[in-house]
């Protein structure tokens with residue numbers, strides 16, 4: 001599988017503070033790769049370095065086979081689609097006029113406006129003034145803007161943060177469609193549910209260090225203990241180890257008809273994060 005992003009021994013220091021510490025990861029062509037971590041863990045810093053917005057740090061970095069020294073190359077920028085806190089629209093203009101402006105900027109034919117609005121399922125809102133759109137709709141227009149020039153690789157910094165569940169689902173749909181068209185997507189989030197349903201692979205970033213990388217379900221499986229989590233009819237909760245010595249205790253509980261629910265431990269991605277870092281993600 002082609003590696004679109006390669007990062008080895010990546011470090012980034014601000015003054016005396018090391019924000020990123022000896023990080024290694026690779027992003028494969030056509031996957032949705034999620035960088036997960038709590039506030040201040042270094043997610044935005046990583047995106048800014050990989051897109052050339054922050055100066056070249058130490059380590060070996062290659063994005064679309066460009067090294068940081070080549071990130072100023074206009075051919076590099078043309079292949080990236082970026083959605084960040086700084087992405088903005090002209091509030092007083094219509095959706096169509098906004099996107100036409102970006103067509104000129106990116107030197108792409110004007111018919112891209114309808115194509116990208118179809119991609120984000122907002123063609124009906126073409127004539128609306130941006131200030132009248134909901135937050136979720138604006139975010140989808142920003143996504144439309146980010147794909148205007150048909151990028152190969154997208155960097156999305158918390159694309160669904162502070163959106164309602166329906167808008168989140170709609171954006172996930174758009175991102176899956178883009179992935180299915182062969183676009184590679186690198187996103188950050190601190191929403192573990194989002195990462196579980198959306199990302200092909202995730203990396204856990206904590207205090208500038210990558211703690212784990214893998215497919216969400218594989219990580220959940222790896223960190224499952226197999227212990228029995230039992231809730232009794234009188235509301236008591238207990239955890240009993242999945243081992244031969246537990247058989248008598250479980251048998252006693254079953255015979256006394258005290259068990260209301262019993263399940264083997266299969267952690268959420270959030271549980272795995274807590275397990276590894278000792279910290280809640282939010």
Ligand SMILES: Nc1ncnc2c1ncn2[C@@H]1O[C@H](COP(=O)(O)OP(=O)(O)OP(=O)(O)O)[C@@H](O)[C@H]1O
Pocket residue numbers: 014019037038039040041042043044045046190
């Ligand atoms: N320009 C800067 N100058 C100095 N320190 C910075 C700068 N940008 C980031 N940092 C520091 O680097 C660390 C990582 O910040 P970063 O913004 O990458 O975190 P994040 O994971 O994106 O957090 P959030 O989820 O809140 O967006 C923090 O300690 C932050 O204070």
Ligand SMILES: [Mg+2]
Pocket residue numbers: 043044045157
């Ligand atoms: Mg950030």
